Amino acid sequence: SAVISQKPSRDICQRGTSLTIQCQVDSQVTMMFWYRQQPGQSLTLIATANQGSEATYESGFVIDKFPISRPNLTFSTLTVSNMSPEDSSIYLCSVPGEGTEAFFGQGTRLTVV
């Protein structure tokens, strides 16, 4: 199994600022995924981060708003840029297991005021 550490676990940010969320995995993985869970909603995939290439964004998400870095096989960051209250959500990173599981970090609870 994979152990995923996310930082920060929570933050309260001013609108117009940016927050970078870090995701560290205890093993090397090819793909890492970033999800958003808006209040009372399900999880929505933001993007897939592959090491050595640009992230692949899902419909409705763009690189300017959610830039992603993937400098190596154990680490990724997601930045939420120019935040507004609508960005208040839980952001989770995930890595696939050996085809049987998907492992999730504990999430970053973001509140934008």
Added chain:
Amino acid sequence: GEDVEQSLFLSVREGDSSVINCTYTDSSSTYLYWYKQEPGAGLQLLTYIFSNMDMKQDQRLTVLLNKKDKHLSLRIADTQTGDSAIYFCAALYNQGGKLIFGQGTELSVKP
């Protein structure tokens, strides 16, 4: 596109069985999962089933898969108040290995 649907609420009495249902659209899904999320907590993987199986049992949990109808269910036997949570169904898609989640079913267990 890919879609996973669940009913939003289920209320049962303690000791009864709970059945949470899920439908999905992409027949190429290789794995289907059930996650539990308690208030303020992260996602906990409860169980999963591979697409070539039709049933999997794990203690109080039974997963049934009808691949023809693209229907998945989670049965919790002897439901306890500690089972109160939101349960998410998710499908793993071969394309990119991403998970598509249902809306979540809020299970309320009354004493």
